[in-house]
Amino acid sequence: MSKFEVTVLGASGGPDVGETQCFLIRPFGWHGLESVCVDGGAGTTQISRMLAGELRVGLIESFYERDYEPVNQFFDSDVQVRPGLSDSTLHALDSSPRITSYRSAKVYESIKGYYVTHPHLDHIAAMVVDSPLIFNSPKPMAKTIWGLPFTTSAIERFIFNDSIWPNLIHGGGQRLKTESLTDQIATTNPTFTHIEITPFRVSHGKGAYSPREKIFSTVYLFRDITTDHCIIICGDMEPDSDEPLLSNLCSYLAARVPLHKIKAIIVECSSPIDTKELYGHMSPTRLVEELSHLQNVYGCEQRPDMDVIITHVKGHCSFKDPRLVILNEVRQEAQRFGLEGIRFSVAVKGYTFYL
Amino acid sequence: MSKFEVTVLGASGGPDVGETQCFLIRPFGWHGLESVCVDGGAGTTQISRMLAGELRVGLIESFYERDYEPVNQFFDSDVQVRPGLSDSTLHALDSSPRITSYRSAKVYESIKGYYVTHPHLDHIAAMVVDSPLIFNSPKPMAKTIWGLPFTTSAIERFIFNDSIWPNLIHGGGQRLKTESLTDQIATTNPTFTHIEITPFRVSHGKGAYSPREKIFSTVYLFRDITTDHCIIICGDMEPDSDEPLLSNLCSYLAARVPLHKIKAIIVECSSPIDTKELYGHMSPTRLVEELSHLQNVYGCEQRPDMDVIITHVKGHCSFKDPRLVILNEVRQEAQRFGLEGIRFSVAVKGYTFYL
Numbered sequence: 001m002s003k004f005e006v007t008v009l010g011a012s013g014g015p016d017v018g019e020t021q022c023f024l025i026r027p028f029g030w031h032g033l034e035s036v037c038v039d040g041g042a043g044t045t046q047i048s049r050m051l052a053g054e055l056r057v058g059l060i061e062s063f064y065e066r067d068y069e070p071v072n073q074f075f076d077s078d079v080q081v082r083p084g085l086s087d088s089t090l091h092a093l094d095s096s097p098r099i100t101s102y103r104s105a106k107v108y109e110s111i112k113g114y115y116v117t118h119p120h121l122d123h124i125a126a127m128v129v130d131s132p133l134i135f136n137s138p139k140p141m142a143k144t145i146w147g148l149p150f151t152t153s154a155i156e157r158f159i160f161n162d163s164i165w166p167n168l169i170h171g172g173g174q175r176l177k178t179e180s181l182t183d184q185i186a187t188t189n190p191t192f193t194h195i196e197i198t199p200f201r202v203s204h205g206k207g208a209y210s211p212r213e214k215i216f217s218t219v220y221l222f223r224d225i226t227t228d229h230c231i232i233i234c235g236d237m238e239p240d241s242d243e244p245l246l247s248n249l250c251s252y253l254a255a256r257v258p259l260h261k262i263k264a265i266i267v268e269c270s271s272p273i274d275t276k277e278l279y280g281h282m283s284p285t286r287l288v289e290e291l292s293h294l295q296n297v298y299g300c301e302q303r304p305d306m307d308v309i310i311t312h313v314k315g316h317c318s319f320k321d322p323r324l325v326i327l328n329e330v331r332q333e334a335q336r337f338g339l340e341g342i343r344f345s346v347a348v349k350g351y352t353f354y355l
Numbered sequence: 356m357s358k359f360e361v362t363v364l365g366a367s368g369g370p371d372v373g374e375t376q377c378f379l380i381r382p383f384g385w386h387g388l389e390s391v392c393v394d395g396g397a398g399t400t401q402i403s404r405m406l407a408g409e410l411r412v413g414l415i416e417s418f419y420e421r422d423y424e425p426v427n428q429f430f431d432s433d434v435q436v437r438p439g440l441s442d443s444t445l446h447a448l449d450s451s452p453r454i455t456s457y458r459s460a461k462v463y464e465s466i467k468g469y470y471v472t473h474p475h476l477d478h479i480a481a482m483v484v485d486s487p488l489i490f491n492s493p494k495p496m497a498k499t500i501w502g503l504p505f506t507t508s509a510i511e512r513f514i515f516n517d518s519i520w521p522n523l524i525h526g527g528g529q530r531l532k533t534e535s536l537t538d539q540i541a542t543t544n545p546t547f548t549h550i551e552i553t554p555f556r557v558s559h560g561k562g563a564y565s566p567r568e569k570i571f572s573t574v575y576l577f578r579d580i581t582t583d584h585c586i587i588i589c590g591d592m593e594p595d596s597d598e599p600l601l602s603n604l605c606s607y608l609a610a611r612v613p614l615h616k617i618k619a620i621i622v623e624c625s626s627p628i629d630t631k632e633l634y635g636h637m638s639p640t641r642l643v644e645e646l647s648h649l650q651n652v653y654g655c656e657q658r659p660d661m662d663v664i665i666t667h668v669k670g671h672c673s674f675k676d677p678r679l680v681i682l683n684e685v686r687q688e689a690q691r692f693g694l695e696g697i698r699f700s701v702a703v704k705g706y707t708f709y710l
Contacts, residue, residue: 136672
């Protein structure tokens with residue numbers, strides 16, 4: 001039985017502006033249209049495309065060896081995933097006029113806010129460019145941008161500053177606001193009051209100009225407090241170096257959540273194994289090492305039963321679709337490390353995972 | 356005989372992140388792959404789509420009354436426009452492997468720089484998110500971001516600052532650089548040495564939080580110095596209020612360029628006539644008033660023979676596609692004002708105008 005619906009509005013690690021990371025999340029089978037997003041790299045454009053049924057049945061846009069690849073190459077055969085918005089979302093939309101722009105606006109209206117992992121542009125661009133819709137709509141709506149302080153402050157200082165974008169946070173009558181979260185402190189989502197969300201600060205490399213400046217990102221733990229079922233959604237990240245960050249996350253989980261209750265980890269794996277410079281990102285080897293570390297922290301008495309969904313693959317000049325290269329490498333590494341109980345898939349825009 | 360090729364990578368006024376304003380410009384029939392862009396709201400994603408032939412023949416994605424509308428509704432029957440990249444671009448690509456991602460990377464490689472009208476995110480997002488490709492490519496490449504100082508300084512301070520995006524300008528070994536232009540001073544493009552480009556500062560409303568803060572944008576004049584043929588490409592803008600900015604542009608043109616040499620004006624018209632608040636933008640009435648003003652400055656001895664191509668239409672909750680509503684209103688206003696010699700069309704992503 002699924003616990004969460006995760007619609008992939010975007011999952012690219014770039015370039016692909018407008019199709020970069022954004023996951024629209026709802027409790028499974030939720031009756032209304034409400035949702036929250038993790039990150040805001042994609043938005044209304046993708047929602048409209050999904051509603052207009054632009055996906056080619058059984059095929060995924062690739063632009064490498066072939067322009068379209070068969071869908072089954074991207075997903076584990078046992079993962080629950082279907083094209084388009086979730087069944088419950090479409091059901092809640094049923095009474096809306098059959099005009100794509102109206103229906104898209106309804107879905108956008110009902111996004112209550114964004115849990116942003118870090119302020120890099122590929123994680124916020126659509127959230128920002130979509131934001132005037134909050135004010136143009138006949139129906140009053142409000143949205144919150146949640147994040148650790150380094151995220152919310154950068155978005156306020158550098159984006160909504162009347163230079164890069166109209167300052168709709170301070171000049172918008174409270175319809176758009178930021179709310180800072182605290183590292184490792186759970187808060188209940190105001191709409192989904194049985195869902196608790198906890199942010200974990202993680203490392204994401206160093207500044208390109210100031211190599212002494214550390215760049216951080218966030219992993220979000222979504223927990224259903226009635227059942228303890230969890231999903232974990234990661235921003236860009238790299239393994240720990242001088243601070244125990246991912247390591248703290250593993251200990252936190254092991255102390256509070258039985259391993260089999262973790263339904264899914266959506267995690268970046270930007271580049272294939274042979275990449276020389278990872279710029280603060282994960283590779284297939286790094287990813288499997290971290291999953292192996294998580295298994296070790298839990299100990300061999302507990303066995304996972306989870307989906308690991310790879311996101312944020314970067315576009316490369318290659319013959320084969322880098323998402324398929326990476327998925328294959330991750331599966332091979334998992335076998336080499338003896339990992340069991342994990343189903344590996346790729347996050348593909350326009351698809352909903354039932355987790 | 357056409358003088359310029361203008362490929363519309365994006366022309367939306369938002370939301371539509373990834374499909375907002377970006378025009379890829381080349382002299383007509385240019386033998387290489389080189390180009391420059393005005394604005395960078397769209398990029399490699401759209402180039403790939405065009406190369407993969409994703410456009411439906413004769414139909415334009417709309418998402419309003421119908422999901423697709425017949426193409427002829429968007430263009431004047433005499434304008435030279437065809438789907439896809441320009442014939443000369445495709446010819447220059449001929450020897451490249453038939454892999455969309457490779458061919459898209461080749462076209463991107465050959466964009467020599469961006470003339471940015473103003474730093475609002477919908478005009479720069481793809482330029483920024485595409486920029487790591489400059490450094491990942493096996494072939495050394497360099498790109499310049501040109502703009503008036505308010506544009507280049509905002510892009511440096513707020514975007515390439517290691518917080519919103521890696522500081523590839525100061526940490527990237529000169530492969531990506533900004534170059535400030537001076538208002539009303541022509542510079543020769545380093546690649547197309549017979550093309551002179553002149554920026555004109557124009558008004559774009561006020562800050563959302565600080566209404567005393569004026570927001571500016573830029574109009575670019577592209578002039579072929581061998582023939583005097585021009586195209587004019589506008590950023591977001593509004594009519595003059597306290598400073599004669601558009602008015603100076605008209606006088607500058609009238610003093611230097613015969614009216615019939617202006618082949619095209621690509622100009623924003625964000626919202627239909629009945630819009631209450633224009634937020635520093637043009638409406639059909641405002642646009643036709645400005646065109647009428649231009650005609651008056653030239654006097655009745657000179658008659659235009661130009662295309663006016665409407666860009667930056669904002670998405671609205673409406674039954675009819677706002678681009679078609681606005682095109683219709685602009686044509687009616689032009690008739691009411693007695694404008695002659697102007698062909699009106701809409702800039703549609705994925706199409707190349709031969710001007």
